Amino acid sequence: MVKELTAEQVRLQCTPTVFKCDSTEELRPKDGIIGQDRALSALKFGLNIAKPGFNVYVSGLAGTGRTTAIKSFMEALAARKETPSDWCYVHNFRDSYCPHALMVPAGMGEALRRDMEVAIDNARRSLVQTFTSKEYAQRREEITEDFNKKRATVFKILDKKAREKGFILQATPVGVVFVPAADGEPMSEEAYNSLDTKEKEALKKKQDELTGELKEQIARLTTEQSAIDKQLEDTDREVAGYSIRQLFEKLREKYGQLPQVVAYLKEVEQDIVANFEQFRAEPKAQDGDPLASMREVAQKQALRKYEVNLLVDNSEVKGAPVILELNPTFSNLLGRIEKEAQFGALSTDFTMIKGGSLHHANGGYLVVRIEDILTNFQSWEGLKRTLRDGKLAIEELGERLGYVVSKSLRPEPIPLEVKVVLIGEPMFYYMLLRLDLDFKELFKVKADFDSRMDRTAANLKDYAAVICRICHSEGLKHLSSGALAQIIEHSSRLAGDQKKLSALFADIADILREASFWAEEDKAKHIEGRHVDKAIEEKVYRSNLIQQRINEMIDDGVIMIDAQGEKVGQVNGLAVIDLGDFAFGRPSRITASVGVGRGGLIDIEREAKLGGRLHTKGVMILNGYITDRYVGDIPLSLSARLVFEQSYDEVDGDSASSTELYAILSRLADVPIKQGIAVTGSVNQKGEVQAIGGINEKIEGFFEVCRAKGLNGEQGVLIPASNVRNLMLKEEVAAAVKEGKFHVYPVSTIDQGIEVLTGVKAGKRLKGGSFEAGSINDLVQKRLASLAEKLRDFTRGEEKEGKAKAKGGGNSKE
Incomplete structure (x- = not known):
């Protein structure tokens, strides 16, 4: 004899008194993740083990609060870790196409950037001031004074000899020449043409003698001029070096514990001294000068190589960074090299290198949704390659794919130390496990988030505290204990098990939001059970049009059901x-x-x-x-x-x-x-x-x-006995069962x-x-x-009939 189920068996009630409060307003909100011990254990292991390949795949259905909860969990873990270093890119003075990466302690990257900006500005002003000073002009004059006097004496003697021989020493656009003279003035062309041949030959001979002596003297002066120019150049470098030495000595002292930075500062100082001409004067735009703006741009471009590109600034980060990348494109993930248009052409330099989320997560944690990264071109391959190599190399996507053949920057790779947490549904995990050989090696830890949790007293308490937190954080009305009990029953229904609660908190939060709305409409102080019922009913009503149409066809006899x-x-x-x-x-x-x-x-x-x-x-x-x-x-x-x-x-x-x-x-x-x-x-x-x-x-x-x-009191449903624990029927059905109008029979x-x-x-x-x-x-x-028996009789009859036909057929042949 099958015993039908009672109303209590078809819907497990939750008693409001179990919460020991009149409303959730009296409870303490609970942050973090509840009912996911297995997932949290795996997550802790994966995030703490410092070995390559132990990145984490968080598996679970959407709506379990995976992303938000995991980020909060990781932030709490990261707060206890050391803040990672800042990273900067600077000019490579040996190869400008391969910028150097500098690592400095957290917060010092911005300081270095500002210090270099101030230092270059001070260096520029100091050099301009030095090279326009009276002392500098006097020193140059001291170097050139003797030579200028000697040169003047040489030309004075040559001019005297020339006049004695009937010539004048004259400067022309092509150089200094000897011109025949008459009465102390250059001879006219007519006067020269009037001379006979012997007189002309005599003048030519004297002119050749003077020219030979002039060449000898000019050669001596040129040699001496080169020495003077070299001395002036050495003096300029010495002056430039002296002018900026103190600036960079202070910087080297400040960053003395960072050998890379000290070496970089030395290179900057040497380059400024070697290229001091670009600091000597500021180009000023003049009306009608079309090249003035180009000269101004050229000088700014030349000085830009002394800037510091702060790629990663961790000055505001407390502990290790936790980065949630919502749009993991190739460049958002791995960085990019930007370009700018100048005078009709695209150009770039190290200052236009931009870091990606992996750079900002370096030394900490990166969280990415698997669906997002798989649907962004080359992002998945780029992430895998970076994790395999253990370093971050920024490159243009077009160059990586072979589409771009022009020369571009190749920044120095940055060492990578990061934990990547992928969040996705189980189907993606098993798909990657089967189809991608790298996945198993790079994501060795699986944190499985369950969509359900046990309906224990401890979990009920935590569940109520989470509901309290949602109400607090979203400004919703708090729930009475009766409404809270209704939510628990609805949660068990969503879980499909009387002994379980749903971990899909997104669905629970939606019910709370709608119930709060109806409570406001009702001008109630708290969300009551009727408001929860209303929220569930309205949610169903918005979606059950097809069900209503099918039921109408059954009522009208179109679909025949007795x-x-x-x-x-x-x-x-x-x-x-x-x-x-x-x-x-x-x-x-x-x-x-x-x-x-x-x-x-x-x-x-x-x-x-x-x-x-x-x-x-x-x-x-x-x-x-x-x-x-x-x-x-x-x-x-x-x-x-x-x-x-x-x-x-x-x-x-x-x-x-x-x-x-x-x-x-x-x-x-x-x-x-x-x-x-x-x-x-x-x-x-x-x-x-x-x-x-x-x-x-x-x-x-x-x-x-x-x-x-x-309902006639005889209707009901026959169900498997093993499904009894899954029953969380609507209250109206449970009421009909209680009144004996509807029956549920469990059978084995x-x-x-x-x-x-x-x-x-x-x-x-x-x-x-x-x-x-x-x-x-x-x-x-x-x-x-x-x-x-009928089939056997039928078969015998067929056999007899077949034999008779066979026999009759044989006689006819005879």
Whole structure:
């Protein structure tokens, strides 16, 4: 005898007094993650082990609060760690295409950048001031004074000799030349042409002698001028070096504990001294001078090589950084090299190198959603390569793919020490595990977030504290203890288990937000149970239009469902329709027909190509059950057909296999089935009824149909006994169960189920292999034996007829 379930069994109530408060306002909000001990243990291990490849994949369904909770958990862990260094890029004075990376303690990167900015500005002003000073001009004059006097004396002597020989020393655009003279003035062309040949030859001879002496003197002066120029250049460098030495000595003293920085400062000082000309004067734009602006840009460009590009600034970071990258494009993740347009061409330098989230997470943690990184071109490959190499190399994506062949910057790679945490659903984890060989080596730790947690007293307390936190953080109205109990019951319903709570806090938070809205509309102080009910009802109402239309068709008789009476070979099965944001149950009429034959069970859904693999498997199991239980060693002489009436879409799953078996047994035994009892549950070859999914939706779907047609106190649902713990029916269904208007029967075997459906005993097997007389099993066995006998008689008749035809055919030949 199957004992039907009580109202308490179909919906596990939560007593408001368990929370020991009148409202969540009295509770202490709880931050962090609850009910995820397994995931937290894996997360702690993965984040603390300092070995390559032990990055973490956080697996779990969306809505469990993975991202927010993990970030909070990691921030608490990171706060206890040392703050990583700042990173800067500076000019490489040996190869400008390969900028140097400088590592400085956290907070010193900005100081170095400012110090260099001030130092270069001071150096520029100091050099301009030095090279325009009277002292500098006087020193240059001292160096050139003797030479200038000597040069003047040489030309004075040459001019005197020239005049004595009838020539004048004259400066021209092409140099100094000797010109024939007349009366102390250059001879005119007419006067020269009037001279005879001998006079001209005599002048030419004197001119050649003077020119030879001039060349000798100029050669001596040129040699001396080169020495003077070298002395002036050395003096300028000495002056420039002296002018800026003190500036850089102070900087080297300040950064003395950083050898890389000291070496860089030395290179900067040497370069400024070597290129002091660019500091001597500031180009000033003049009206009508089209090149003035270009000269100004050129000088700024030249001075830009002394800047410090602060790539990573950890001055505001306390502990290790935790970076959540929401848009992991290749450049956002790995950095980029920007370009600027100047005079119609693109140019770049080390100051336009920008760091990515990996740079900012270096020394700490990077959190990325797996869906985001997989859908961004080359981001996944770039991340894997960086983790494998253990260093961050910034490069242009086009160059990496071979699309760009022009020369570009190749910044010095930066050592990488980071923990990457990928967040995604389980399907992505297993997909990568199968298809990507690198994944297993780079992400060796899996932190599995469960979508459910145990409904224990401790978890109830924590759950209430989390709800309190949500109300606090979002400015929602707090919940009364009664409303809190309603939320707990709804959470168990979402979890699909009386002994579990849903860990999908996103769904719980949505209910809280909607309930708070209805409480405000009601001008209530707190969210009460009625507001929670209202929020759930309204959420369903916004999504259940299709369910309403199907129920209307059932009410109108378009979809034929009987909710009372008895019929042979006909059962109401239960199915779930999942629309994505809403799932509901609906009854389907399943019928069976039987006759003599050797076909066994024929699944019409499969024949019509509407049956899925699981449904086909379920039907084949029925064939095995009937053969094993009723036929034994005798061949199964049965041709039975099963069909979901008025079903025009694909049918899959084995949850209707027990229903189909009941229909066949009813037809074979010729015993009617109560149409007011719907059935769900799968079955194995031993006749044991197995658990199925969507139990609450299925029961409620049939309840709606029965209520619309009129509850008569005899209607109900037959379910697997193993699904009882999954029951969290709506309060209205539980109330109908309590009043005896609706019934829920848990069964473990087909024998138990057939007795409920027919009111006839299933019948035990006797020693001889038969069953108790008049029982369902007895009637089925006898019917199968009768069908087998009919098939044998039919077969004998065919054989006799065949022999007769064969014999008659032989006589005609004679």
